[in-house]
Amino acid sequence: MAAPQVSIDLAAFHAAFSLGGVLAALAGARTLTWGWSPAATFAMTAALSTAVGAAAAPALLRSGGTPDTAAPPARRRTPRRIRGLAVLAFMIMLCEGVANDWSVLHLRDLGDLGASPGTAALAFGAFSAAMTGGRLLADRLAARHGPVAVLRIGSSLAASGLTVAALSPWAAPALAGWAVLGAGLSGAVPQLFSAAGHHDRESSGANVSRVAGLGYLGMLAGPAVIGPLTRAVPLGLTLLLPAALCVAAAAAAGLVRPRPGAGLRTGRETEART
Known part of the structure; x- marks a missing residue:
């Protein structure tokens, strides 16, 4: 009996x-204008x-049945590809962390931008809305063009946007960046x-946790990396560092190419075949 296909709409899940x-950005901008x-x-x-x-708690999955008492699998060495994916996650999520903590300060404090606090809060709002x-x-894009194209083109687009934001002397182009x-x-x-x-299906949970763990470490590290650099160079120039990381991620996008026989399908592909 063939194993059931799992519906995967991971990007849409992350959209929430x-x-x-x-x-949060809209609420912050509004409360700032209210004083x-x-x-x-x-x-x-x-x-x-x-x-x-509290309202969502009843809808959460609940554990059921008897606990699995089987012996845990033997510890395996982390595959080289997983280590590479973890490094890519660190770089990409470092850029997200920079946007989370520095986009508003960039518009508020950098050079001649001079955005009001309410307008500056929209920088993170623009980033989150596009994301x-x-x-x-x-x-849908990954199903049609493949994950490599999504990562490569998206990372290149992200590098371009962050470069525009970093070098722009006006608020509007910076917001667009x-x-x-x-979006990238x-x-x-x-x-x-x-x-x-x-x-590796037998170690899928462990592999995802390794990649996610280093990725979230990057999200925490991003703001901390930028802060000390601003003592030596202007904030705009420090933003070119995460832009360079996006370029590196685009160059290494081949790591996400599906392995032969991996059977990766999106939820829409699975529904179409059933």
Whole structure:
């Protein structure tokens, strides 16, 4: 009996994460124009998040059946391809971390941009909105053109957008650059996670956790890397470092090419065959 196919719409699933960023940016921009303090904004956000989490809890998956008492598999050495995917995730998510923490400061404080706090907050909103839209489309693009093309073209687009944002002396092109960065990065991480999960079905969970773990380390490291650099060079120039990482990710995009016989299908492909 053939094993059932698993529906995979990983990029669309990640879009919900980006949508939260859009809503947060809009809420922050609005409360700033109302003159709210950060403490009041955070308190409101915490209350809303708690309410949404409580409402969603009944829909979460629940464990059932008897626990698996089989002996755990022997520890294996991490494959070279998984290590490469983890490094790519670190680079890509470092760029996301930079956008999360520095996009607003970039518009507010850099040179002649002089954006108001409310306008500056829209930098992260533009990034998150473009990432949300891109992730809603990324599964279809990967099914039609392949994950390598999504990662290579997306990373190249992200590098171009971040370079425009870094070098622009005006707010409007800088906002557009942050949006292009979000659109370019939108499909990258889902392709990396999918490639890790399909490298070896017996170790798919461990491989995804390795790639995701180093990736989220990159998201935390991004803001910390940029901060010290701003003491030596202007903020705009420091943003060229993550742009260079996007170029490197584009060059290494071949790592996400599906292995022969991996059987990777998106959810829409699976539905079409059933």
